[in-house]
Amino acid sequence: MPRIPGAGIGVVTATRDVLRRGIRAASVTASNVLSSTLPTANVESPSPSFADLIDPATVVPDGDLARIARAMGCAVEDLIAYPNLHDPSEVSMPYITAKSFTIPAYRRTPFMDWRVKMPPATLKSRKSKLAYRHPIGLDQAFKEALGVLEADRQQKYDNLLKMHDRIDAILQHFNVSAIDDIPDHKSRGGAYLASVEIEKGRINAEINNPEIIHQFNSGNFDMKFPVYRFLARQKWEKNDRLLLMDRLESMKVIPDTLPTFYPRVDLKIRFPGTMAHWIDPGRIMSTGVTAQAPEFSIQIFEDKAKLYTIVIVDPDTPDLENDSYKTTLHYILADVKISGNEPLVDKSMARELVPYLPPHPEKNSGFHRYAVWVFEQPGGERLAVQQRQGKGPIDVDRLLERDRFDIRLFRSAHGLRAVGAHFWRNGYDSKTEGVREKFGLGPGNVYTHKRFQHYQDYRG
Amino acid sequence: MILASSFLPRMLRTRTRTIFANGSVLGATNAPAASAFSPQATIDVMACNGITFTRGKRSRAGGELQQKQKIVNMLSLISPRRKQPRRIKMSYEDLLRHRTVHRAWQLIVRAKREERRLELQKQYYKMKHACDELQKASHVLYESAMEKPSPIRFPMEYRIPTLTPPRRIWDATWKRPAEEKKRKRTV
Numbered sequence: 177m178p179r180i181p182g183a184g185i186g187v188v189t190a191t192r193d194v195l196r197r198g199i200r201a202a203s204v205t206a207s208n209v210l211s212s213t214l215p216t217a218n219v220e221s222p223s224p225s226f227a228d229l230i231d232p233a234t235v236v237p238d239g240d241l242a243r244i245a246r247a248m249g250c251a252v253e254d255l256i257a258y259p260n261l262h263d264p265s266e267v268s269m270p271y272i273t274a275k276s277f278t279i280p281a282y283r284r285t286p287f288m289d290w291r292v293k294m295p296p297a298t299l300k301s302r303k304s305k306l307a308y309r310h311p312i313g314l315d316q317a318f319k320e321a322l323g324v325l326e327a328d329r330q331q332k333y334d335n336l337l338k339m340h341d342r343i344d345a346i347l348q349h350f351n352v353s354a355i356d357d358i359p360d361h362k363s364r365g366g367a368y369l370a371s372v373e374i375e376k377g378r379i380n381a382e383i384n385n386p387e388i389i390h391q392f393n394s395g396n397f398d399m400k401f402p403v404y405r406f407l408a409r410q411k412w413e414k415n416d417r418l419l420l421m422d423r424l425e426s427m428k429v430i431p432d433t434l435p436t437f438y439p440r441v442d443l444k445i446r447f448p449g450t451m452a453h454w455i456d457p458g459r460i461m462s463t464g465v466t467a468q469a470p471e472f473s474i475q476i477f478e479d480k481a482k483l484y485t486i487v488i489v490d491p492d493t494p495d496l497e498n499d500s501y502k503t504t505l506h507y508i509l510a511d512v513k514i515s516g517n518e519p520l521v522d523k524s525m526a527r528e529l530v531p532y533l534p535p536h537p538e539k540n541s542g543f544h545r546y547a548v549w550v551f552e553q554p555g556g557e558r559l560a561v562q563q564r565q566g567k568g569p570i571d572v573d574r575l576l577e578r579d580r581f582d583i584r585l586f587r588s589a590h591g592l593r594a595v596g597a598h599f600w601r602n603g604y605d606s607k608t609e610g611v612r613e614k615f616g617l618g619p620g621n622v623y624t625h626k627r628f629q630h631y632q633d634y635r636g
Numbered sequence: 637m638i639l640a641s642s643f644l645p646r647m648l649r650t651r652t653r654t655i656f657a658n659g660s661v662l663g664a665t666n667a668p669a670a671s672a673f674s675p676q677a678t679i680d681v682m683a684c685n686g687i688t689f690t691r692g693k694r695s696r697a698g699g700e701l702q703q704k705q706k707i708v709n710m711l712s713l714i715s716p717r718r719k720q721p722r723r724i725k726m727s728y729e730d731l732l733r734h735r736t737v738h739r740a741w742q743l744i745v746r747a748k749r750e751e752r753r754l755e756l757q758k759q760y761y762k763m764k765h766a767c768d769e770l771q772k773a774s775h776v777l778y779e780s781a782m783e784k785p786s787p788i789r790f791p792m793e794y795r796i797p798t799l800t801p802p803r804r805i806w807d808a809t810w811k812r813p814a815e816e817k818k819r820k821r822t823v
Contacts, residue, residue, distance in 0.1 A: 296727035311730060318733040321740030328743055384739045386732050393728075 247336040248378055250401065325384045332381040339370040339377065378402045399516030400479060409477040412442045420597070423457035429599050432491045433503070433547050433583050442475035442519075443550050443596035460543060461600050464607030467614070469507065469532035472521040474514045474550055474596060481515035483553040485592060489583055490535065492544040494623070505581035506546065507532045510559040527559070530576055535602040536612050538620035543601045550596030551587065562591045 245251060295305035343355070346367045350358050355371060358364040382388050382403045389407075391397050397404040417439055424430050430437055444454040447465045454473070455461070472486060488507040495502040508530040512521050537544045553559055561572050570589050587594065604620075612620065726734060771778040790796060 296729045298728040308727060311726065314730060314733055314737065317737045321737040324740040324743060325736065384736070386736045389735065390732060
C-alpha cells in the first residue's frame with residue numbers, strides 16, 4: 177500500500193480536476209506539490225479518478241473544525257481535504273460531513289432508471305457489465321443508512337468531547353499536565369478510563385464511514401489516524417497473520433529458535449533481483465537468489481516510531497560433534513527506525529552488527545530454515561548489552577559469534593521483545609557451489625545415508 | 637456434498653434441471669424473461685420417478701419409492717445444499733453500500749435491544765426494591781406476596797382440555813371400573 181508521508185488525511189491522488197479548481201487551503205496546496213511529484217500510476221485504486229466519485233449534493237456546516245479536530249486528536253489542517261466541486265472557496269472535511277459519505281457512484285446519466293444505468297466502474301469486462309444486476313432498493317436504503325450513521329457519529333463525537341472535558345477537568349483540578357502525575361488514585365483511574373474511551377471512540381466514530389473504508393481499500397491513508405491503523409491490523413490478522421503462525425508452527429520454527437511468539441507487526445521480506453516480490457513464509461528459495469541480503473518491510477500498527485533489531489538465524493546447521501543441529505547466525509541489523517507510514521527498512525540509517533552471510537546449505541543436509549526475527553528495542557533506545565538480573569556476567573564478544581549462536585541469550589542480554597517473524601527455506605542446489613566460491617566459504621560436507629556410530633569413526 | 641450422478645446407484649439417477657439465479661434454465665427451449673431481481677429460491681425439479689430432492693412432504697406411494705426417498709432424505713440432511721444463505725455477489729461499489737446499510741441496520745437493532753434491556757432492568761429493580769421495602773414493613777404481607785401459584789392446574793381426575801373435542805364426546809353407558817385386587821408381595 178503506498179503511503180503519502182507528511183500529507184494530511186484524505187489527501188488522495190490530487191487529480192487534474194482538483195488542481196484546475198484551485199484550492200485555497202494551505203495544507204491542500206502543499207499536498208498538490210507533493211502529489212505532482214508522485215507518479216500517479218503507483219496508486220492502484222479500484223475506482224476512477226476521485227473527482228468523479230464525489231456526490232456534490234450536500235453543504236458543509238461551518239464552525240465544526242476545531243471541535244472535530246479536538247475530538248479526533250488531530251490538527252485542524254489534517255481535516256481539510258476534499259474540495260467542494262461547486263464552490264472551490266469552501267472546503268469540506270471527510271470526517272464529519274454527509275458529503276464524505278459518498279462512495280464510487282455511477283456515472284450520472286440523464287435517465288436514472290435502473291435499466292439504463294451505467295454499470296459500476298469497477299467492472300471491467302463487457303460480459304460482467306452486461307450480466308450485473310444492481311440490487312433493488314439499495315440506493316434508498318443507503319440514503320437512509322447515511323442518515324442513521326451520521327446521527328450515530330455525532331453522538332460519538334459528543335461522547336468523545338465529554339471524555340476530553342473530563343480529563344481536562346481532572347488535570348486542571350490537580351494542576352498537572354499528564355495523567356500519570358495525578359496523585360489521587362481514583363481520579364487517575366477515572367482519567368485513564370476516559371483516555372481508553374477516547375482511543376476506542378476515535379475508531380468507532382469513523383469505522384462505519386464508507387468514505388474511510390474506500391480510502392483504506394484504495395491505499396490512500398495516513399497511519400497516524402487510529403481508524404486506519406485499526407483497519408490495517410484487522411486486515412493483517414484476518415489472513416497474513418494466520419498464515420504466518422501456521423507456517424511457523426508447522427515448520428517448527430517456534431520451538432526451535434524462540435520458545436513462543438505473539439506477532440505484533442507485519443514483517444515482509446523479499447530478495448532483490450528477479451524475485452522482487454514479497455515471499456510467503458516457508459517458501460523454498462534458490463541459494464543464488466538468497467545470496468543477496470533481503471529487503472524488509474515492517475508494518476507497525478502503532479503511532480509511535482520505534483527502533484527494531486532484525487536477526488536472521490539458521491537452526492538447521494549440522495553439528496557433527498554432538499550428532500545434532502546447531503544455530504548459525506547470518507545477519508543482525510540493529511537500530512532500525514520504523515514508523516507506521518514508512519514500513520520499508522532503510523539499511524543505511526541502521527547499524528549492521530553482523531554482516532549478511534548468504535545461506536550455503538551442505539549437500540544432503542536437507543532444507544534449512546532461515547528464520548528472520550524482529551525485536552523491539554526497549555525504550556526506543558539504541559541497542560546496548562544490559563545486565564541480566566541475578567545471572568552471571570555476559571561475554572559480549574561471544575554474543576555476536578556466528579557459530580553456535582544462542583538467540584535466546586541474545587534476546588535476554590539486550591532486553592528485546594520479539595514482535596515479528598518470518599522464514600524461508602534453502603536446500604543444496606545448483607547455485608550453492610557458486611555462492612560458496614564467490615563468498616569464500618570453503619567446500620562443504622557431503623552427507624550420505626550411511627550413519628557412523630561416532631564422529632571419530634567418520635574423521636578416521 | 638455433491639451428488640455426482642455417476643456415483644449414484646441406477647435407481648437414484650434421475651434427470652435434473654439446472655436453474656440459474658437470474659431465472660434462465662440450462663437447455664430450455666423457451667427461456668423465461670430475465671428479471672432484475674429474481675427470487676433466489678430456485679427449484680430443483682426432478683423430472684421423473686416422483687422423488688423430490690427438496691425438503692417437503694414424504695410421498696406415501698409404494699414401498700420401494702419410500703425407501704429411496706428415505707435415502708435421499710438422509711443424504712439431504714448430511715449435505716449443506718440449500719441450508720446456507722446465498723452468497724452475495726455485488727460490485728465493489730454496491731458492496732460498500734451494502735456494508736453501510738448493514739452497519740446502520742445493526743446500529744438500529746442494537747439501540748432497540750439496548751432500550752428493551754434497560755426497560756426490563758428498570759422494571760425488575762423497581763419490583764425488587766418494592767419487595768424489599770415490603771419485607772421491612774410487614775413480614776406477613778411479604779410472605780403472602782411471595783406465594784407462588786400452584787403448578788397444578790387441574791385435578792388429577794379431570795380430562796385435560798384439548799384444542800378440538802374428542803371423537804366421542806359423551807358416553808352414557810360409562811361405568812367406573814372395578815378396583816384391582818392388591819398383589820401380595822411374596823419376596
